Amino acid sequence: MAQPGSDFPHTHLLSADQLQRNHLDCIFQRSDEYLEQLRLHGPDGFSRVLNGVVVVLAFIESSTRTRVSFEVAAKRLGAQTLNFQAGASSLSKGESLVDTMFTIESNHPDLIVVRHSAAGTPEFLAGRLQSGIINAGDGRRQHPTQGLLDAFALRNRIGSLQGVNICLIGDIYHSRVARSNFDILRTLGANVAACGPGTLMPDSLEALGVRVFHKLDEALEWADVANVLRIQRERMDVGLLPSLREFQRQFGISGRHMQQHPELLVMHPGPVNRGVELSAGVVEHKRSLVLEQVEAGVAIRMALLALISEARGLV
Ligand code: ASP
Numbered sequence: 001m002a003q004p005g006s007d008f009p010h011t012h013l014l015s016a017d018q019l020q021r022n023h024l025d026c027i028f029q030r031s032d033e034y035l036e037q038l039r040l041h042g043p044d045g046f047s048r049v050l051n052g053v054v055v056v057l058a059f060i061e062s063s064t065r066t067r068v069s070f071e072v073a074a075k076r077l078g079a080q081t082l083n084f085q086a087g088a089s090s091l092s093k094g095e096s097l098v099d100t101m102f103t104i105e106s107n108h109p110d111l112i113v114v115r116h117s118a119a120g121t122p123e124f125l126a127g128r129l130q131s132g133i134i135n136a137g138d139g140r141r142q143h144p145t146q147g148l149l150d151a152f153a154l155r156n157r158i159g160s161l162q163g164v165n166i167c168l169i170g171d172i173y174h175s176r177v178a179r180s181n182f183d184i185l186r187t188l189g190a191n192v193a194a195c196g197p198g199t200l201m202p203d204s205l206e207a208l209g210v211r212v213f214h215k216l217d218e219a220l221e222w223a224d225v226a227n228v229l230r231i232q233r234e235r236m237d238v239g240l241l242p243s244l245r246e247f248q249r250q251f252g253i254s255g256r257h258m259q260q261h262p263e264l265l266v267m268h269p270g271p272v273n274r275g276v277e278l279s280a281g282v283v284e285h286k287r288s289l290v291l292e293q294v295e296a297g298v299a300i301r302m303a304l305l306a307l308i309s310e311a312r313g314l315v
Contacts, residue, residue, distance in 0.1 A: 008307040012126045012133045016144040016183035024187060030303035031152055038298060048078025049306055053314055056109040058084040061117045065270055065294060066136050070113050073301035105129045110314050132308050140174050145301055146269050147180030151188055153289050153296035162189035167223040170251055170277055173200045174232035177269045182210055195219035196251060199240040216251050220261050227267040228253055228277045244276050254279040
């Protein structure tokens with residue numbers, strides 16, 4: 001139940017397109033506070049607003065940074081976390097996802113952060129379970145906290161995103177990050193584009209108002225910001241790319257591009273295939289936001305855990 005007068009009514013976070021402009025402002029405002037706490041204070045500097053809240057981290061598809069980030073975020077706010085390991089669970093004995101989740105829920109957790117390779121899993125669970133569901137990535141569909149942290153990190157570097165040209169580059173077709181970025185960036189008033197090999201670009205992009213580039217040089221001429229996506233080898237059918245080397249030659253960002261475009265900012269959600277999407281020098285470049293994105297991720301996830309807990313009347 002949302003608190004009266006609250007700007008954040010959501011009791012689940014399933015998809016970036018459920019977030020309107022005032023919801024984004026509310027998330028960013030709270031994230032500002034938490035980012036300051038993360039930067040300036042030691043372990044005692046945090047308000048333990050989630051004391052007593054139990055958060056299950058159900059990463060049924062693998063993850064490093066998102067899982068660590070959610071766990072740190074929950075613990076900084078005083079919540080207790082429980083890691084559910086799919087490989088060590090009854091899922092590996094053939095139990096269905098919904099039965100496993102009903103079992104988890106009978107332990108009465110408050111929030112479940114879920115990642116699954118099947119698109120739509122978070123909605124499916126939210127319709128059947130009592131706990132609050134937070135989508136930490138479902139197949140190719142959505143990764144709303146990544147979209148939020150990308151926008152938050154960029155806004156912290158440059159201010160308003162209104163009218164800023166942001167191009168997502170690389171494997172758009174398999175990328176849940178791209179879908180969440182498009183939703184959030186457009187709500188914030190940015191102009192969005194995509195650039196990549198034809199086989200890795202969905203047909204629907206232009207209909208969604210996303211400008212399409214097939215040549216990297218043209219995209220970088222247009223863009224203020226390049227958000228470069230990982231080649232999703234685990235979701236790739238054979239034959240979509242001639243080779244990684246060919247991809248790197250046509251779409252990889254190197255020091256030469258950084259020199260040619262002296263204002264260009266570069267982002268990447270990680271994990272980076274170094275030398276494929278970004279050359280090593282670009283990852284560490286002063287106009288790369290890669291580590292700022294990771295730091296922003298903890299603050300964003302703290303804010304969401306707190307706002308959803310408030311909306312559910314848990315705290
Ligand atoms: N970490 C992001 C995700 O889980 C990006 C990636 O894996 O390429 O979607």
